[in-house]
Amino acid sequence: MGVGQVIGSTTLRNFRFVIKEGEEAKVKRDEFVTVEEAVTGKKVLGVVKDIIISNELLPDEFGRDLRLADIILKEGEYPVPTVKVLGIESEDGLEMPRHGIKPGSIVDLASDELLDRILEQEEGRSAHVGSLSTRDTVRINVNVNEMVSRHCAVLAMTGAGKSYTVGVLVEELMKKKGAVIVFDLHGEFLQMEFDDADVRVYNTEGANTIMVDVTSLHAGDFMNLMPDLTTTQRDLLDEVLGLADRFYDKYDLNTLHKILEVIYDIKKGEKKSEDAEMFPTNVLKSVTKKVGVSTVGALMRRMRRLERMGVFSLNGTPLTEVVKSNQLSIINLSDADERVSQIIVAAICRGVFNGRRRHMKSENGGGIGTPTLIVLEEAHNFAPRSIEGEYSPSRTIIRKIAREGRKFGVGLCIVSQRPNKLDQDVLSQCNTQVIMKIVNPSDQEYIRQSVETVTEDIVRDLPSLSRGEAIIVGSAIKLPVPVKIRERKTRVSGEDVDIVGEWNNAG
Template sequence: MPGDRVFLASSETLSRMLSAKRVSETGSAHIGSLLTREPGEVPVVLSVRDVVSTHLAILASTGSGKSYTAGVLIEELLNSYNRAAVLIVDPHGEYHTLASIQGDKTFSGEDGYLPEVKIYTPDRIRVRFSSLTDADVRYLLPEGTSDKMLHFLRQAYRSLRERLTAEGRREYLYSYQDLRDEVAKQQYGKDDRDAGDGGNVSSIQGLLWRLDSRFDRNDSIFHPHEHLELTELYRPGRVTILDLSDIEQQEQQVIVGTLLRRVNKARVLTTRGEAASGENFLDYPVFTLLEEAHRFAPAGASVVSTKVLRQILSEGRKFGVGIGLITQRPGKLDQDVLSQCMTQIIMRIVNPIDQQTIAQSVEGAGRSMLAELPALTKGQAIIAGVGTNTPVLCRIRPRITKHGGETFDAPAEWLKWHSEGESAKRSQNNAPYLKPTSEKKPEKIGNIRI
């Protein structure tokens, strides 16, 4: 009423109102503190159950702290009050610093629990060839593959699957060579009239050349029988980092597509009681964090990982398959994918297209919230969605582990290069860019001095 006294809400009142959980409570993720109060005064704590089951999006411009924030979240998920099964898809190799969590007593439990970290470097990553669909193989073929070649590829796939079914192979285990043989058989036709068709033969030979150039290589990640076991990638109390930094983008998309298909199938079959053992048995919920998510579900482009991401984001809640998306360009991310993320951590975003994308795809992103985005500084975020009781301006807490995505200080590095210590080190190592000691004049070939 007019004339009533108004009091500033206490920190305790704000904590109860803003956060669904208390710090260090089972299922909590202490992500930071309320920006409008002193650091640490009003903790902002997310509900891990809601974040994981209904999916997460971390959206920010370059250098705003999105990877740092993801690291804070991982620390909370691996703490003794959560012990989550987490996989990070890392296209740039910047999450290796999380290795310091391994055995860190800061995260320990009274029962002796200590978190684990497992890093798969590019040379250790394998995809079993039989886990690829014909769509995956078509996607990996170079540009210029004709419709006729793709027709023969589909025919070979169908014939191979029918033969394996007739032989009673339930898991359809086969190698690249098996598929190649089925393709090559088509050169001879089904009867004498088909044999010798020059057009067919040249198309099939062209298809075989394209297949060999992709799959018949010593450094190929596609293997006849080896692959990454789901129970090794996902285990409660472990964060697994899939370092894809030396793998080309098309192969990265196929790796993510096949992996997510496998884990979704395993969780569906296990939940329905149709798998009690084997590689399709996974009896606990899992969470996958995709860095540079716009690579795996780009807007306006058809890639093999987009379809399975859409399926998991719309249905994964029922089967315990959680997804976290991290991107610096929301406008380049498939809007159906982004709109399914029910918890959002939004940091500084200046690009008007990205702001408009957030407004259209993120529930609860009101006009007043969007007006704050350009003014946020590094480490500040707007958190909204089901993981918190109400949208809140948050100051992300300091990380316990070292951050692996720091921006280089270029002027400092240049000055360091000219320091006496670095000059002496280069001299000792006989660096090739040192000034020659001889006074020999440069040779001249034509008009070129060397």
């Protein structure tokens, strides 16, 4: 006889039902149910979005339907779930019903088999991320091609389990022999190991340092690294970079310093060095007459300061080493200054995008031959909302990848606990969203406005999610579902510290 019967007025989009006595424990929010369409008798799938408790003083409409209902009810109070209609199973997934649902119709729990069929993904091309929050027996898989090529976002407040969830996604991609780069700001992925996949960790100091090709940097990158430059110093830097681009195929910070030394010697009236012979006399005169000795000296000192950071070089770390099939490359930024982190992210993202574009457009290969997913932790720091007058070195290339990466096999996974600080263009291009607990109203509203697949119903559910639960919505899954993220197989970092426990142990 099912778990209940439809009561009240129904529409093609929602209906209500009263729960049969003794079945109350089976019906909860986010549970999937079925009911027959009035004319065709086809099963209509719906999901419980709310449950109200009504009493004997029901509206006439309720009272009439309850008298018709073939259910024995307890005197007093009646639980009445509200169901959102999802559709009727078809060859193409779900299609909305064309006929109504009659009051008095029997409501059943949707079978696991039905849910498995509707949520089914192509075997071998899907990633197992967890199970339905309401049923451990229904596995949730996402389409890997959709998740990577059309980008994804993992959004949650601090402590809700973002990095843990990203770890699950990475585990699944490594099973597919994926090429994944993770920009790790807090060292939360450093302990990941796989039996049948490689892991390479790049640091910003010490062993295995990630090196950035200076030739790949833009003028704005230098400005970001040296924010206190005066206007004349900035103008001089533009001139020096112009000379380097014009007269050198490749250059590093030492090359830029030598150009400044040439200008400095001319301003001081000293004998020209051999380096000065690289440049036509009229070009040097044009540059030197615009600046004073103190300006040149100040820029030279700042250039040496950049050299001492130890992450800038002539050729940089070859990206063909960073991007490899069946390899997770972790860029450990936990010891890096925020400005340096932005430059590293910008340079690597540019290199990967341009390398993939060269490979796709070249008839004889070259560039980077492997499709790549770039995981960006704390993405609001690297693709922030535009503020007039503010320069973000990495935002431009991240926007470009978000818009065009699909054509060249470069995917983004945007991870953030501050969605309302993310660039709206980038967020809106993420076609799959893994949204965990979010209680900040401005974050909720920003997500709703930025992502067309996120409805008010979904936003309303976000504050009530438990740790480790998410709502997955978008092109990588057949319909929005609440998911309990599965346990990780690899070691986990970044867990909350048991403060009281450590205090007690110290005693």
